Amino acid sequence: MGTLGSRHDAEDVLQVVFVRIVGKRRLLAKADRPDAYVFRIARNEVVEFLRRRRRRPGDSSQMDSWLAAVDTDKGAMELAEELQTALARLPQEQREIVVLKVYRDKTFREIAGLLRLSLNTVASRYRYVMDKLRDLLKDTEP
Amino acid sequence: MSTMDEQHSKIEQFLKRARPPEPSAQLREQVIGAAKKAWKEAPVEIPWQIPLRRLAMSAAAAIVIVSSTNHFSSWSVNRWRADRPAVARAPLAKAPATDSDETWEEPYGPFMQHLVAVRRSPARDPQAVIDSLARLREAFQDVPQSVDEVDESDSPGVKSGRMPAGVDCRWHA
Numbered sequence: 001m002g003t004l005g006s007r008h009d010a011e012d013v014l015q016v017v018f019v020r021i022v023g024k025r026r027l028l029a030k031a032d033r034p035d036a037y038v039f040r041i042a043r044n045e046v047v048e049f050l051r052r053r054r055r056r057p058g059d060s061s062q063m064d065s066w067l068a069a070v071d072t073d074k075g076a077m078e079l080a081e082e083l084q085t086a087l088a089r090l091p092q093e094q095r096e097i098v099v100l101k102v103y104r105d106k107t108f109r110e111i112a113g114l115l116r117l118s119l120n121t122v123a124s125r126y127r128y129v130m131d132k133l134r135d136l137l138k139d140t141e142p
Numbered sequence: 143m144s145t146m147d148e149q150h151s152k153i154e155q156f157l158k159r160a161r162p163p164e165p166s167a168q169l170r171e172q173v174i175g176a177a178k179k180a181w182k183e184a185p186v187e188i189p190w191q192i193p194l195r196r197l198a199m200s201a202a203a204a205i206v207i208v209s210s211t212n213h214f215s216s217w218s219v220n221r222w223r224a225d226r227p228a229v230a231r232a233p234l235a236k237a238p239a240t241d242s243d244e245t246w247e248e249p250y251g252p253f254m255q256h257l258v259a260v261r262r263s264p265a266r267d268p269q270a271v272i273d274s275l276a277r278l279r280e281a282f283q284d285v286p287q288s289v290d291e292v293d294e295s296d297s298p299g300v301k302s303g304r305m306p307a308g309v310d311c312r313w314h315a
Contacts (some may be wrong), residue, residue, distance in 0.1 A: 011169055015176050022180040067160040080160035102157045130150040137156065 004046060007066055013049050017042045039114045079140065086136040095127045101126060219253045 004010045010130045012131075020041050031037040041057060069076030087095055100106045100114065112122045165173075 007163075011165075011172075014165070014169070016174050018173050018177040019180040022177050025181075049269050066162055069160050069161045071159060076159070083157060083160050090204050095166075098157070102154055103162055127146075127150065133157070134149060137153065 004049065009049065009053070010066070013042070013045050016049075017045050020045065029062065033113060036114050036116075082137070082140045086140075088132055089136060090129060094125060094132075096130055097122060097126050098133070216252065221254070 002014065017038075021038060024041070027106070028034055028037055065081070065084065067080045067087075069080040087098065090098070096115070097111060100111045101108075108119055108122045108126070111117075112119045115122065117125075
């Protein structure tokens with residue numbers, strides 16, 4: 001959802017991903033890392049979906065709301081909006097690391113396995129993104 | 143370094159004040175329904191069939207490439223043969239191989255066979271050969287009945303191999 005920027009598109013892609021997984025169920029059963037295999041399928045589908053969407057005339061590439069505030073207080077919604085805007089300004093490969101680390105509670109090692117990157121690359125990329133987010137959120141941060 | 147980590151964890155905590163929403167029950171049902179449908183309909187991709195299919199495709203591609211190469215090779219050689227001038231070619235004598243070339247393996251294609259045949263047989267001007275033979279015939283008509291009679295100066299028992307005067311035995315290429 002973070003990559004597609006649209007809840008509706010994410011739901012469509014999710015459905016396609018599940019159908020793909022069913023088609024490749026035997027390969028999935030033999031995979032060393034089924035989670036990485038599923039993630040790879042999902043990532044490929046997202047990339048393919050984005051490619052199709054770019055080609056589509058009248059493309060609605062505006063980001064829908066895909067982050068929901070945890071708190072219920074007054075400014076929580078605005079904060080969620082601002083976080084989403086800051087994340088949207090990151091390139092896709094940086095954003096997915098943040099989403100996996102912060103919102104999916106994955107370790108650097110797990111992220112490296114899922115994205116087929118080295119541990120050092122993931123860690124350094126994450127540090128870089130955090131610095132970038134600090135600059136982007138300096139007005140918002142309490 | 144620790145201050146940097148503190149800052150990062152602070153931003154992390156800040157980011158965690160919002161989360162992507164969990165999928166709705168409706169979406170779960172929809173996705174699981176689509177997956178069940180696909181399970182019933184989609185053929186299972188059997189792993190051992192994949193290399194077999196690749197092998198069959200590779201073999202088919204190889205056959206197509208080899209046959210098309212053969213076809214175009216024959217076509218181009220035939221066209222080349224139609225254009226060349228007609229030459230008298232001596233039949234290949236099945237003489238014992240004296241040249242090491244001739245003991246080698248046979249040429250493998252029509253074009254190579256042709257090249258070797260041309261190389262083995264000296265291609266000469268047919269008209270020059272005919273003229274030369276005519277001159278030879280005329281010269282021998284002028285010569286007495288037997289060569290032995292003319293060439294008596296030679297040692298007895300040894301026949302002369304000399305040609306009569308005026309006979310041009312040189313090849314005209």
